[in-house]
Amino acid sequence: xxxxxxxxxxxxxxxxxxxxxxxxxxxxxxxxxxxxxxxxxxxxxxxxxxxxxxxxxxxxxxxxxxxxxxxxxxxxxxxxxxxxxxxxxxxxxxxxxxxxxxxxxxxxxxxxxxxxxxxxxxxxxxxxxxxxxxxxxxxxxxxxxxxxxxxxxxxxxxxxxxxxxxxxxxxxxxxxxxxxxxxxxxxxxxxxxxxxxx
Amino acid sequence: xxxxxxxxxxxxxxxxxxxxxxxxxxxxxxxxxxxxxxxxxxxxxxxxxxxxxxxxxxxxxxxxxxxxxxxxxxxxxxxxxxxxxxxxxxxxxxxxxxxxxxxxxxxxxxxxxxxxxxxxxxxxxxxxxxxxxxxxxxxxxxxxxxxxxxxxxxxxxxxxxxxxxxxxxxxxxxxxxxxxxxxxxxxxxxxxxxxxxx
Numbered sequence: 001x002x003x004x005x006x007x008x009x010x011x012x013x014x015x016x017x018x019x020x021x022x023x024x025x026x027x028x029x030x031x032x033x034x035x036x037x038x039x040x041x042x043x044x045x046x047x048x049x050x051x052x053x054x055x056x057x058x059x060x061x062x063x064x065x066x067x068x069x070x071x072x073x074x075x076x077x078x079x080x081x082x083x084x085x086x087x088x089x090x091x092x093x094x095x096x097x098x099x100x101x102x103x104x105x106x107x108x109x110x111x112x113x114x115x116x117x118x119x120x121x122x123x124x125x126x127x128x129x130x131x132x133x134x135x136x137x138x139x140x141x142x143x144x145x146x147x148x149x150x151x152x153x154x155x156x157x158x159x160x161x162x163x164x165x166x167x168x169x170x171x172x173x174x175x176x177x178x179x180x181x182x183x184x185x186x187x188x189x190x191x192x193x194x195x196x197x198x
Numbered sequence: 199x200x201x202x203x204x205x206x207x208x209x210x211x212x213x214x215x216x217x218x219x220x221x222x223x224x225x226x227x228x229x230x231x232x233x234x235x236x237x238x239x240x241x242x243x244x245x246x247x248x249x250x251x252x253x254x255x256x257x258x259x260x261x262x263x264x265x266x267x268x269x270x271x272x273x274x275x276x277x278x279x280x281x282x283x284x285x286x287x288x289x290x291x292x293x294x295x296x297x298x299x300x301x302x303x304x305x306x307x308x309x310x311x312x313x314x315x316x317x318x319x320x321x322x323x324x325x326x327x328x329x330x331x332x333x334x335x336x337x338x339x340x341x342x343x344x345x346x347x348x349x350x351x352x353x354x355x356x357x358x359x360x361x362x363x364x365x366x367x368x369x370x371x372x373x374x375x376x377x378x379x380x381x382x383x384x385x386x387x388x389x390x391x392x393x394x395x396x
Contacts, residue, residue, distance in 0.1 A: 006269060007216055007246035014209055021205075048205035068306055071204060108266055 013137070016158035017104065018048065019151040020135040024100050024161070025052040033099035033129045034059055036090075038083070038120070043071025045104060059094055061086055083116070087123040097129035103136040113138060121145065128164035136160045211335070214356035215302065216246065217349040218333040222298050222359070223250040231297035231327045232257055234288075236281070236318070241269025243302060257292055259284055281314070285321040295327035301334040311336060319343065326362035334358045 004012075034057035037046055046067070049058050061079045065072055072078070079086050079093060083105075091097070101124050106113045121142030124134055134145060137159060145162040202210075232255035235244055244265070247256050259277045263270055270276070277284050277291060281303075289295070299322055304311045319340030322332055332343060335357060343360040 003249060005246035005249045006242040006266070007212070007219075010242050011209070011212055011216060014205070014212070018205055018209060044204040044208050048203035051201060051203045068204070 012155070013158055016150075016154040017045065017135075017137070019153050020159045020161055021045070021048055021052060021102065023151045024102070024133040024135050027133045027163075028099045028131075031099045031129065031131055033096055033132065034094060036061070036094075036098045036101040036127060038101070038103035038124075039105050040065060040067050040071075040073075040078075041104070043067030045102065046073065047071045049102065053100075056099070057094075059090075059098075061090070083120065083123075087120070087127075090123075090127055094127075097132065098127050099129055099132050101128055101132065101134045103134075103138070106137045125164060130164060130166035132164040134162040134164065136162075210353070211356055214348075214352040215243065215333075215335070217351050218357045218359055219243070219246055219250060219300065221349045222300070222331040222333050225331045225361075226297045226329075229297045229327065229329055231294055231330065232292060234259070234292075234296045234299040234325060236299070236301035236322075237303050238263060238265050238269075238271075238276075239302070241265030243300065244271065245269045247300065251298075254297070255292075257288075257296075259288070281318065281321075285318070285325075288321075288325055292325075295330065296325050297327055297330050299326055299330065299332045301332075301336075304335045323362060328362060328364035330362040332360040332362065334360075 035049055035053050037049055037058060037060045040046055040060045040062040046058070046060055047070075057077060058073065059077050059079060060073045061083060063080070063082055065078060065080060079090065086093075103120065103124065105116055105120070117136075117138040117140060121140040124136075124140060125142045125144040128134060128144070133148075134140065139160050140162060144165045146165055148161050148163050150156060150159065150161055233247055233251050235247055235256060235258045238244055238258045238260040244256065244258060245268075255275060256271065257275050257277060258271045259281060261278070261280055263276060263278060277288065284291075301318065301322065303314055303318070315334075315336040315338060319338040322334075322338060323340045323342040326332060326342070331346075332338070337358050338360060342363045344363055346359050346361050348354060348357065348359055
């Protein structure tokens with residue numbers, strides 16, 4: 001078979017996803033903060049995150065919960081509604097920037113997916129702690145998100161990983177309880193030790 | 199991680215599926231007949247079957263077509279409706295027994311899945327040409343279906359493969375155009391050369 005069937009493409013993508021999640025778990029060891037999952041779907045990836053991060057809070061953003069009954073987060077950790085409504089208030093809701101953010105939000109509608117990726121990039125950067133890892137099925141282009149090398153098994157373009165640049169202290173939120181305005185978008189801060197690999 | 203997450207379980211299952219489909223393509227070389235796919239879903243597996251069997255008719259049974267637009271069979275090859283309605287008339291519709299039948303019909307409802315597997319087994323056996331290969335995500339137990347070894351990469355129980363026992367000539371249908379009654383269920387015919395591996 002010369003061409004890659006959709007089944008094969010899917011297998012490669014989901015294996016890339018797993019490899020990136022497992023790699024992220026190693027990378028964020030020692031970095032405090034919750035995990036954020038953008039999109040619950042049927043809950044398979046959420047279940048994997050639970051097994052990787054048993055000691056962390058995992059917050060899931062989903063338009064409508066339709067997951068396998070065993071893979072539904074409790075109401076405190078399920079942030080239900082359209083991303084464009086829930087994401088801007090996410091930091092107030094969660095109260096802390098995340099150590100790891102995973103987003104598997106691509107759909108068959110390429111234009112819609114690209115628009116969502118453009119919109120989500122800065123929102124993800126806002127929610128990421130300094131040094132946090134981000135893994136997504138779509139490329140992100142946002143100030144503060146620095147691409148990092150993928151695990152060796154993952155072909156470039158199958159999945160995407162970033163590290164959140166350190167954010168100046170004045171941009172860092174303190175844990176909050178009530179609602180408040182989302183903080184200003186993190187600027188494209190250049191870390192001091194720019195030439196070294198962080 | 200001690201336990202297998204649902205993501206990992208899914209990866210193993212879908213890789214098992216691909217391995218079984220590819221193996222079946224080797225096994226049915228030289229055996230005439232169409233391919234039957236029970237359940238279209240989003241069309242990923244159908245797309246893989248198309249790439250494996252470009253020269254064969256592929257008939258898809260599905261309750262309601264909701265696949266990726268690129269992976270929808272033409273109306274002649276899409277048999278839409280509840281399995282329990284469409285399967286008993288399938289032979290009349292297709293006009294020829296199949297060389298390969300694939301069924302990925304398990305759902306989260308275990309009792310319902312088990313009942314469907316019990317019901318489908320004999321229907322699948324009816325639709326299979328002598329020597330045909332069957333691959334399913336659920337175990338089948340039906341007269342005329344002999345389990346065969348899985349590809350080495352597939353853990354027993356992840357997927358299931360069978361070879362259809364030769365059916366006596368009187369049970370074999372001739373190609374038909376119009377509707378007719380579904381043939382009597384194939385009996386548990388014992389092939390003459392029973393001790394040899396077919």
